[in-house]
Amino acid sequence: xxxxRRRFLALAAAAGLAPATLRAAAGSPLYLAxxxxxxxxxxxxxxxxxxxxxxxxxxxxxHSFALDPARGRAVAFGRQPGFFAMAFRIxxxxxxxxxxxxPQRHFFGHGVFLPDGRRMLATENHYEAGHGVxxxxxxxxxxxxRRIGEFDTGGIGPHEVVxxxxxxxxxxxxxxxxxxxxxxxxxxxxxxxxxxxxxxxxSDGRLLDRVELPAQYHRxxxxxxxxxxxxxxxxxxxxxxxxxxRPPLVGRHRRxxxxxxxxxxxxxxxxxxxxxxxxxxxxxxxxIATSSPVGGQVVYWDAASGRCxxxxxxxxxxxxxxxxxxxxxVNSGMGELVRAGPELAAHPVLPPSPSLSWDNHFRRL
Amino acid sequence: MLKTKRWLCAAVVALxxxxxxxxxxxxxxxxxxxxxxxxxxxxxAEQASRLEQALAAWxxxxxxxxxQAVRQAFGDTTLAWAGVEFxxxxxxxxxxxxxxxxxxxxxxxxxxxxxxxxLASADPxxxxxxxxxxxxxxxxxxxxxxxxxxxxxxLLQSPGGDHAYACRxxxxxxxxxxxxxxxxxxxxxxxxxxxxxxxxxAAGNDLYxxxxxxxxxxxxxxxxxxxxxxxxxxxxxxxxxxxxARPKRAAFWRSGMTLPMLAASVQGMRAxxxxxxxxxxxxxxxxxxAVRGELDRAAAVLRETRAPVQQVTADADxxxxxxxxxxxxxxxxxxxxxxxxxxxxxxxxxxxxxxx
Numbered sequence: 001x002x003x004x005r006r007r008f009l010a011l012a013a014a015a016g017l018a019p020a021t022l023r024a025a026a027g028s029p030l031y032l033a034x035x036x037x038x039x040x041x042x043x044x045x046x047x048x049x050x051x052x053x054x055x056x057x058x059x060x061x062x063h064s065f066a067l068d069p070a071r072g073r074a075v076a077f078g079r080q081p082g083f084f085a086m087a088f089r090i091x092x093x094x095x096x097x098x099x100x101x102x103p104q105r106h107f108f109g110h111g112v113f114l115p116d117g118r119r120m121l122a123t124e125n126h127y128e129a130g131h132g133v134x135x136x137x138x139x140x141x142x143x144x145x146r147r148i149g150e151f152d153t154g155g156i157g158p159h160e161v162v163x164x165x166x167x168x169x170x171x172x173x174x175x176x177x178x179x180x181x182x183x184x185x186x187x188x189x190x191x192x193x194x195x196x197x198x199x200x201x202x203s204d205g206r207l208l209d210r211v212e213l214p215a216q217y218h219r220x221x222x223x224x225x226x227x228x229x230x231x232x233x234x235x236x237x238x239x240x241x242x243x244x245x246r247p248p249l250v251g252r253h254r255r256x257x258x259x260x261x262x263x264x265x266x267x268x269x270x271x272x273x274x275x276x277x278x279x280x281x282x283x284x285x286x287x288i289a290t291s292s293p294v295g296g297q298v299v300y301w302d303a304a305s306g307r308c309x310x311x312x313x314x315x316x317x318x319x320x321x322x323x324x325x326x327x328x329x330v331n332s333g334m335g336e337l338v339r340a341g342p343e344l345a346a347h348p349v350l351p352p353s354p355s356l357s358w359d360n361h362f363r364r365l
Numbered sequence: 366m367l368k369t370k371r372w373l374c375a376a377v378v379a380l381x382x383x384x385x386x387x388x389x390x391x392x393x394x395x396x397x398x399x400x401x402x403x404x405x406x407x408x409x410a411e412q413a414s415r416l417e418q419a420l421a422a423w424x425x426x427x428x429x430x431x432x433q434a435v436r437q438a439f440g441d442t443t444l445a446w447a448g449v450e451f452x453x454x455x456x457x458x459x460x461x462x463x464x465x466x467x468x469x470x471x472x473x474x475x476x477x478x479x480x481x482x483x484l485a486s487a488d489p490x491x492x493x494x495x496x497x498x499x500x501x502x503x504x505x506x507x508x509x510x511x512x513x514x515x516x517x518x519x520l521l522q523s524p525g526g527d528h529a530y531a532c533r534x535x536x537x538x539x540x541x542x543x544x545x546x547x548x549x550x551x552x553x554x555x556x557x558x559x560x561x562x563x564x565x566x567a568a569g570n571d572l573y574x575x576x577x578x579x580x581x582x583x584x585x586x587x588x589x590x591x592x593x594x595x596x597x598x599x600x601x602x603x604x605x606x607x608x609x610a611r612p613k614r615a616a617f618w619r620s621g622m623t624l625p626m627l628a629a630s631v632q633g634m635r636a637x638x639x640x641x642x643x644x645x646x647x648x649x650x651x652x653x654x655a656v657r658g659e660l661d662r663a664a665a666v667l668r669e670t671r672a673p674v675q676q677v678t679a680d681a682d683x684x685x686x687x688x689x690x691x692x693x694x695x696x697x698x699x700x701x702x703x704x705x706x707x708x709x710x711x712x713x714x715x716x717x718x719x720x721x
Contacts, residue, residue, distance in 0.1 A: 036715065079719075079721060080721055180470075183470055183472070183596070184596055184597075186593075186597055188470065188473075191501075191502045238720065241459075242458050243454065243455070243572060244559075275720060277720070296714075316712075316714030316717050318716040333715025358716075359715075360721055
């Protein structure tokens with residue numbers, strides 16, 4: 001691991017390359033994930049072969065990342081209720097910077113950089129007020145990631161946020177679940193949940209649009225998001241109602257239309273165990289992967305038709321990242337890393353390991 | 366030491382069947398239902414009916430004896446609930462039953478606000494038979510009942526006042542609790558769809574297809590029950606020291622039932638574990654003694670903490686005892702997760718365990 005990293009850094013220094021060029025030179029894209037290794041928590045940059053390129057120690061368990069590939073930066077967020085985030089350079093050229101949570105706020109684990117690199121926004125819980133916000137951070141040179149404000153997300157429990165292809169509109173999954181860090185992740189409002197997708201103007205926080213599922217799905221917490229090639233937002237949900245209820249968990253939304261839900265075959269739906277832990281699109285944006293560590297399956301969907309394309313079984317498998325057209329890298333809480341996709345038997349990259357656990361999200365830079 | 370920031374979501378705890386080192390008993394569902402769940406929900410339904418009757422009689426006749434009967438019946442009902450609350454799956458999570466019975470923790474003070482508003486309005490429509498069931502869950506359950514009995518207006522302390530509406534509201538809440546508990550009893554019964562699937566898992570079932578899936582449910586109930594007891598009920602109350610304790614964060618502090626209920630809950634978990642009749646290979650036999658031993662020790666420490674929970678700020682000894690109970694509960698949960706679960710062939714995944 002250390003040798004890889006040293007070699008990588010030496011290569012970078014020798015070539016004097018900007019990170020983006022470096023990525024191309026390395027010949028394969030870089031990936032990010034949070035993990036537990038032994039008793040340590042880390043954020044990791046790795047390549048498609050599962051080799052560590054950079055290891056950033058974390059004070060507690062991490063979750064997902066805000067990515068700024070153009071400038072070779074990322075921010076790793078603590079897992080909900082997270083009271084820290086770590087900003088770092090992908091090439092490890094500068095020491096990581098810790099971002100503490102603002103007073104009465106904690107991170108939910110997701111965030112985005114804006115394309116100009118001047119702002120980073122993170123989903124946060126204003127827990128004394130009991131509503132969701134996007135913390136706005138100054139990501140410009142010399143900005144030190146100072147928190148300069150916050151936007152309302154128009155709902156409770158904002159989880160994943162993505163930036164739409166227009167580069168200026170954010171889509172936020174308001175999971176709808178009220179939590180308070182004194183009680184960890186305990187759901188405090190199951191009877192009155194109202195999850196939503198919110199579209200927010202990234203420049204001024206204006207709530208442009210707020211979309212809810214039909215009333216019978218009010219306990220279907222919308223949590224994870226990915227973008228298809230056509231700009232549609234794909235979302236994955238977690239049902240907080242009884243196990244015997246089996247609402248569809250995967251959906252698609254296009255601005256100005258009603259959200260559509262896709263159930264897939266009954267047995268596939270049952271296999272999710274009412275839980276989707278991560279959503280990703282393949283590099284072409286035509287195949288959507290949705291994972292359930294609870295059910296131990298990753299299910300693929302045709303982004304155009306919403307047709308279920310098949311599944312890969314992987315115990316505690318959760319992190320999914322684009323690899324190639326119709327191909328994904330998938331990792332698991334059991335330490336495994338596989339290449340997989342519809343109509344492809346999972347191909348092992350890293351074997352299971354008792355001392356290594358990958359967290360929910362696996363991101364391609 | 367006692368601080369914890371992680372909560373295992375009851376709804377999303379993840380248990381996948383893994384390599385089997387020991388199989389669950391072939392009749393596990395039947396054992397858990399007959400040996401624990403059915404009697405526990407039946408007791409709750411009976412106690413709640415008694416509470417409704419005691420309240421109706423006292424509201425009509427008044428008197429010290431009547432008040433004592435209400436106090437007793439309320440306490441008995443909360444203890445019966447303590448034996449049911451960790452069965453937070455199946456019928457208890459259907460139709461918001463859990464929240465309708467006990468809306469707690471209530472970090473935003475919803476119950477208090479809504480009960481005061483209702484009492485001020487004295488809206489007779491809310492008290493029509495069955496009407497509460499369609500009101501906010503915060504108005505429907507035992508915390509609301511405790512509030513009117515012990516706090517505002519504090520019916521049991523000030524029986525002389527003109528509290529006819531509050532008394533009728535209290536009776537209506539008890540009736541609602543009895544109604545919801547009756548639904549639980551029905552759902553768990555051999556005639557209930559849930560009770561049937563839980564006791565006879567089969568390939569064609571929608572819910573449980575094998576004893577392995579029943580075992581996963583049982584492990585999850587124990588694990589989350591222990592976590593709830595410690596992380597939600599104890600830790601926020603205790604804080605980092607006796608001086609920092611926050612007794613009003615305790616469940617049912619107004620009636621002084623916090624610690625008796627917590628002890629009853631742990632005893633319930635012990636009985637639920639016993640009902641499973643788990644058998645271990647010789648090299649794992651210690652697990653059985655360890656689970657029982659930790660649950661017994663925790664229950665004993667809680668029972669023997671005689672001081673009511675409000676006194677933990679002033680009583681360093683009581684605080685220490687409760688901190689000790691928290692440590693034992695943590696240890697019990699670790700044994701359940703790390704030893705008991707795999708011994709039943711249940712694997713709790715890193716991501717599945719702690720949904721996000």
